[in-house]
Amino acid sequence: MTIVDEMTTPPCIFEPEVFHDENLHNPPARHEVSAAEWAQLSAKRASAHRKCAGCPLMVDCLYRAVVEVDVSGFVACTSETDRHRMRAELGIQVAQPAFAFGGARVGGGPLSHDAVMSMRHAYPKDTCGQLAERLDCSTSTIKRHMRRAREMKKDAASGLASIPSLPTIDDVLDCFDGLESSQVA
């Protein structure tokens, strides 16, 4: 028998289909969807946002998702775009992909950067969507690894030793407060 402690279990555990919804963590532009779809997406996002805002793990989850690991999914009130913006503002990069907090990564287990790059080298003419199918992950995950590969190449070419000092929790929270999406719920 499985016993679930609802007092300490994060809400995302109970709704993985929401927190891993591609349209939520990697939203379409307003003009790409109908008014009804936009309203539905906004409502779903606000609901997930409220659950994260009330989660006892919220601060730790946000810090780790922004500073320590590059996770997939809607995490700690942020989309992947939000976290990318925050890292740019904080002047940091995340070295390794990892699990989504509170649940499995989109597509199952963890997917390493090397695994994505190996598949890219094996099938250089594949689109991101085709690579995603081969690796059983989302297209946005493939795009994120491609972006990281470009950034690493650029850093190597410029001779940058990218070992930034880590931001504090307050730095991350201040940055989060500046996001338009932090006001959603």
Ligand code: SF4
């Ligand atoms: S994504 Fe993080 S903040 Fe949101 S419910 Fe899950 S553990 Fe809590």
